[in-house]
Amino acid sequence: MRVQSKWSAVDNMTEMGVGSLDSSTCSRVAIFVVLGLVLNLAVVCNGGQTSAFVRKIDFSADMPLDSDVFRVPLGYNAPQQVHITQGDHTGSAVIVSWITADEPGYSKVVYWSANSENQTAEGIITTYTFYNYTSGYIHHCIIGNLTFNTRYYYVVGIGETETQFWFTTPPEVGPDVPYTFGLIGDLGQTFDSNKTLTHYESNLLKGQTILYLGDLSYADDYPNHNNVRWDTWGRFVERSAAYQPWIWTAGNHEIDFAPEIGEPIPFKPYTHRYYVPYNASGSTAPFWYSIKRASAYVIVLGSYSAYGTYTPQYKWLQEELPKVNRSETPWLIVIMHCPWYNSYQSHYMEGEAMRVMFEAWFVEYKVDVVFSGHVHAYERSERISNVAYDIVNANCTPVKDQSAPVYITVGDGGNLEGLSTVMTEPQPDYSVFREASFGHGIFDIKNRTHAHFSWHRNEDGYAVEADSHWLFNRYYYPADDSKSTSA
Numbered sequence: 001m002r003v004q005s006k007w008s009a010v011d012n013m014t015e016m017g018v019g020s021l022d023s024s025t026c027s028r029v030a031i032f033v034v035l036g037l038v039l040n041l042a043v044v045c046n047g048g049q050t051s052a053f054v055r056k057i058d059f060s061a062d063m064p065l066d067s068d069v070f071r072v073p074l075g076y077n078a079p080q081q082v083h084i085t086q087g088d089h090t091g092s093a094v095i096v097s098w099i100t101a102d103e104p105g106y107s108k109v110v111y112w113s114a115n116s117e118n119q120t121a122e123g124i125i126t127t128y129t130f131y132n133y134t135s136g137y138i139h140h141c142i143i144g145n146l147t148f149n150t151r152y153y154y155v156v157g158i159g160e161t162e163t164q165f166w167f168t169t170p171p172e173v174g175p176d177v178p179y180t181f182g183l184i185g186d187l188g189q190t191f192d193s194n195k196t197l198t199h200y201e202s203n204l205l206k207g208q209t210i211l212y213l214g215d216l217s218y219a220d221d222y223p224n225h226n227n228v229r230w231d232t233w234g235r236f237v238e239r240s241a242a243y244q245p246w247i248w249t250a251g252n253h254e255i256d257f258a259p260e261i262g263e264p265i266p267f268k269p270y271t272h273r274y275y276v277p278y279n280a281s282g283s284t285a286p287f288w289y290s291i292k293r294a295s296a297y298v299i300v301l302g303s304y305s306a307y308g309t310y311t312p313q314y315k316w317l318q319e320e321l322p323k324v325n326r327s328e329t330p331w332l333i334v335i336m337h338c339p340w341y342n343s344y345q346s347h348y349m350e351g352e353a354m355r356v357m358f359e360a361w362f363v364e365y366k367v368d369v370v371f372s373g374h375v376h377a378y379e380r381s382e383r384i385s386n387v388a389y390d391i392v393n394a395n396c397t398p399v400k401d402q403s404a405p406v407y408i409t410v411g412d413g414g415n416l417e418g419l420s421t422v423m424t425e426p427q428p429d430y431s432v433f434r435e436a437s438f439g440h441g442i443f444d445i446k447n448r449t450h451a452h453f454s455w456h457r458n459e460d461g462y463a464v465e466a467d468s469h470w471l472f473n474r475y476y477y478p479a480d481d482s483k484s485t486s487a
């Protein structure tokens with residue numbers, strides 16, 4: 001049996017931040033202290049900060065097909081691309097997915113914890129074709145009725161190719177349960193993507209679940225959307241996604257709409273490969289759904305599914321928001337691919353139509369934070385809303401609003417399209433911090449009142465927070481948290 005262990009953290013950290021004093025309108029001081037760690041202290045001023053961090057802007061190529069991270073496991077029909085996600089509404093089930101290349105093979109998962117006998121669950125197998133590509137046998141198996149806060153081991157494959165992994169179930173849902181989410185978007189499969197994932201895995205804050213903000217493999221950037229790049233991506237992220245759930249959001253690179261080559265059905269590769277527990281939240285499609293996890297209620301929205309009045313997504317969200325019981329899950333998080341507030345030129349105003357439909361609800365129901373990807377950069381906003389405008393009045397500028405969410409864009413996973421470096425000038429008042437660097441985020445829920453967000457750029461040491469912010473919970477502690485930025 002092949003026993004895999006999570007790739008060991010790279011702890012002999014030698015990378016170091018490179019800073020320069022910048023010359024934008026606000027005054028600030030950047031001091032870099034090398035102390036084994038690299039600490040980046042920035043004094044932030046009122047008009048928002050555009051970071052002057054200096055980095056190489058070169059495009060990064062996709063890792064070649066023979067890269068170590070894409071290696072196919074040894075053995076006939078060996079399970080590959082193993083990944084897990086939450087399997088029900090509360091976190092007591094897990095969907096285990098994997099692919100066998102040669103034949104359907106064994107679709108059972110054997111799993112156990114320290115205190116339980118071996119149990120077996122049977123999965124389903126699906127396949128699809130895309131132009132001249134034929135997928136392997138895609139297995140999805142729900143294992144449920146798991147005990148909370150428990151390490152489980154699981155095995156996929158049979159005989160020589162049995163492969164063992166593990167995961168830890170979340171604590172039971174409740175208001176005082178700390179939990180740490182990682183945030184990665186627009187990852188792709190370049191050398192930078194690999195750095196982002198390594199950086200996330202090595203982060204001392206230890207993310208327990210990834211909220212994935214959309215745009216996975218970027219296979220559609222290849223001729224005929226070469227779906228082989230969906231497989232390589234699945235093998236690349238296995239080292240994390242087989243051990244902790246990745247909560248999936250569909251981005252534009254998941255649409256794979258290509259009628260010119262006979263592929264008119266949107267989302268075909270994505271929906272076959274990445275199952276999500278949308279039924280459990282009364283959704284009728286995998287692009288919008290919700291989960292509870294520890295003290296968080298996470299709503300996933302589909303930027304590329306209809307959201308106008310009367311559409312299924314609209315009706316679902318309208319019924320969903322009143323169901324959120326903040327005394328049970330204080331932290332209301334929304335994730336979607338396309339940001340509503342974005343002061344980069346890339347994708348500027350693309351999120352406007354959905355913002356117009358849903359923003360008033362986010363303010364009414366006091367969403368704590370909205371995470372997005374899509375723009376290949378980082379940005380964090382004030383708590384702002386732009387719901388006053390009604391076409392005929394002149395109130396069309398976003399205003400600070402303590403009932404509104406903080407909007408954070410983390411579309412900087414590192415894909416082959418490169419960074420979005422061009423910003424709209426001047427920086428809007430609502431934009432607190434923006435920087436075009438690859439990296440990842442951590443949302444660290446401490447208790448019912450406090451959560452700490454940090455953004456980690458790839459160039460820095462693993463413990464460095466290039467930007468960070470304390471969020472006060474909008475239900476239990478709706479105090480003004482706009483000045484709670486820490487260095």
Ligand SMILES: *[C@@H]1O[C@H](CO)[C@@H](O)[C@H](O)[C@H]1NC(C)=O
Pocket residue numbers: 110112118155162
């Ligand atoms: C449980 O399953 C694992 C993996 O197949 C196997 O190695 C182990 O011997 C089994 N334990 C028992 C008690 O059957």
Ligand SMILES: *[C@@H]1O[C@H](CO)[C@@H](O)[C@H](O)[C@H]1NC(C)=O
Pocket residue numbers: 132133224
């Ligand atoms: C699919 O078609 C492309 C170009 O038309 C070709 O390069 C590739 O080898 C084909 N792949 C398969 C699996 O037939």
Ligand SMILES: *[C@@H]1O[C@H](CO)[C@@H](O)[C@H](O)[C@H]1NC(C)=O
Pocket residue numbers: 093142143144145
């Ligand atoms: C959990 O247990 C119940 C009762 O035994 C069963 O009906 C249900 O299918 C189980 N759920 C899962 C996901 O295994």
Ligand SMILES: *[C@@H]1O[C@H](CO)[C@@H](O)[C@H](O)[C@H]1NC(C)=O
Pocket residue numbers: 007010063067068069191194195198
């Ligand atoms: C990807 O990152 C891992 C962990 O740092 C490293 O072992 C591996 O060699 C890297 N692969 C490539 C192709 O960069």
Ligand SMILES: *[C@@H]1O[C@H](CO)[C@@H](O)[C@H](O)[C@H]1NC(C)=O
Pocket residue numbers: 279
């Ligand atoms: C989700 O609901 C559909 C339609 O009701 C059903 O066919 C499907 O089996 C359900 N899936 C799960 C995982 O419960």
Ligand SMILES: *[C@@H]1O[C@H](CO)[C@@H](O)[C@H](O)[C@H]1NC(C)=O
Pocket residue numbers: 325326327328
């Ligand atoms: C909300 O959750 C709390 C804490 O779990 C519970 O006591 C209360 O009954 C719930 N309210 C509703 C309306 O379900």
Ligand SMILES: *[C@@H]1O[C@H](CO)[C@@H](O)[C@H](O)[C@H]1NC(C)=O
Pocket residue numbers: 446447448449450
């Ligand atoms: C919640 O966490 C914050 C930050 O760690 C801490 O300052 C505060 O005292 C905690 N509140 C309670 C009630 O423990």
Ligand SMILES: [Fe+2]
Pocket residue numbers: 186215251252253337373374375
């Ligand atoms: Fe995108």
